[in-house]
Amino acid sequence: MVGEANRAGQLGCWHRLAYSDHMELEFIDWLSGRLSQHPSQRRGELRLGIGDDAALLRVEPDEEFVVTTDMLMDGSHFELSRHSLAQIGRKSLAVNLSDMAAMAAEPLAAFVSLALPKSHAAEQARALIDGMLPLAEQFSVALAGGDTNCWSGPLVISVMVVGKCAAGRALRRSGALPGDRMLVTGALGGSLLDHHLSFTPRVREAKLLSARYALHAGCDLSDGLSLDVARVAAASGCGAVLRAARIPISQAARRSAAGDNQRALQHALHDGEDFELLLAVPPDAAERLLSEQPCPVPCTWIGEFVSESGIWLEDPSGHRQPLEPRGYQHGVS
Ligand SMILES: [Mg+2]
Numbered sequence: 001m002v003g004e005a006n007r008a009g010q011l012g013c014w015h016r017l018a019y020s021d022h023m024e025l026e027f028i029d030w031l032s033g034r035l036s037q038h039p040s041q042r043r044g045e046l047r048l049g050i051g052d053d054a055a056l057l058r059v060e061p062d063e064e065f066v067v068t069t070d071m072l073m074d075g076s077h078f079e080l081s082r083h084s085l086a087q088i089g090r091k092s093l094a095v096n097l098s099d100m101a102a103m104a105a106e107p108l109a110a111f112v113s114l115a116l117p118k119s120h121a122a123e124q125a126r127a128l129i130d131g132m133l134p135l136a137e138q139f140s141v142a143l144a145g146g147d148t149n150c151w152s153g154p155l156v157i158s159v160m161v162v163g164k165c166a167a168g169r170a171l172r173r174s175g176a177l178p179g180d181r182m183l184v185t186g187a188l189g190g191s192l193l194d195h196h197l198s199f200t201p202r203v204r205e206a207k208l209l210s211a212r213y214a215l216h217a218g219c220d221l222s223d224g225l226s227l228d229v230a231r232v233a234a235a236s237g238c239g240a241v242l243r244a245a246r247i248p249i250s251q252a253a254r255r256s257a258a259g260d261n262q263r264a265l266q267h268a269l270h271d272g273e274d275f276e277l278l279l280a281v282p283p284d285a286a287e288r289l290l291s292e293q294p295c296p297v298p299c300t301w302i303g304e305f306v307s308e309s310g311i312w313l314e315d316p317s318g319h320r321q322p323l324e325p326r327g328y329q330h331g332v333s
Pocket residue numbers: 098099102219220222
């Protein structure tokens with residue numbers, strides 16, 4: 001067992017709970033080889049990755065860690081029979097990177113825990129990692145640890161991402177003020193057609209916008225515009241008015257609605273999994289941002305935060321009606 005223990009020590013935070021589990025040993029050997037030359041591992045903040053009992057990260061004294069985690073389950077967040085393991089692996093990292101964008105944070109390292117069905121566990125683990133690595137490279141996120149177990153249940157993937165931001169500069173949900181303009185990146189709705197698997201987390205956009213403009217609050221649109229607006233408004237102790245005619249409706253939402261404009265708007269308001277940014281921006285900064293359009297993806301003014309609590313939808317004639325927040329129910333997509 002000495003050899004085994006040494007080996008487990010070398011493998012570090014991707015450690016083996018069951019010493020009889022050859023699958024994990026093989027997998028970690030494969031992973032170590034796969035990562036040894038991978039560009040994502042070159043981050044200066046990563047002092048120690050896979051290879052010890054835990055990873056080490058270093059940030060500057062005037063920086064803060066930003067930490068998020070998300071769990072995806074077969075049959076609930078994806079369906080193995082319909083989605084490829086590469087797509088599922090990519091998405092499980094991408095949703096965490098979107099939460100980093102929501103906080104205007106820079107992602108540093110990802111930690112991946114897998115509960116694998118016993119049949120084909122090793123192949124599945126490798127395919128999931130292969131799905132993640134291109135995205136990890138794109139955003140310079142180091143795969144720095146994790147854990148792997150086999151069981152008789154369905155595939156479950158839990159990814160944690162650690163990021164950083166300048167101390168006190170994380171973008172929170174709670175800072176919106178009455179009078180702030182409500183802005184979104186990109187176009188909304190119809191994500192289930194494809195976008196929920198292929199979206200680009202708005203990490204770069206969030207970093208750029210937060211560096212250049214005085215953003216008051218923000219989040220990523222994961223569960224549906226109406227629900228996410230309600231959350232930001234509630235956290236900020238205010239309400240919000242959405243202007244129906246201003247909401248950017250995606251081509252996918254229009255396709256889902258088969259040409260019915262009202263239905264397309266409903267898709268944009270409630271579908272979820274858009275993974276765009278929702279921002280509360282003071283009027284002068286919003287005006288500057290909208291005229292400069294500094295991101296590759298357009299930013300659109302879709303409404304205002306107001307002092308009365310509640311969420312309203314305003315039609316082009318100025319008539320307001322209460323908008324019921326309806327979000328994405330995590331079902332099989
Ligand atoms: Mg989020």
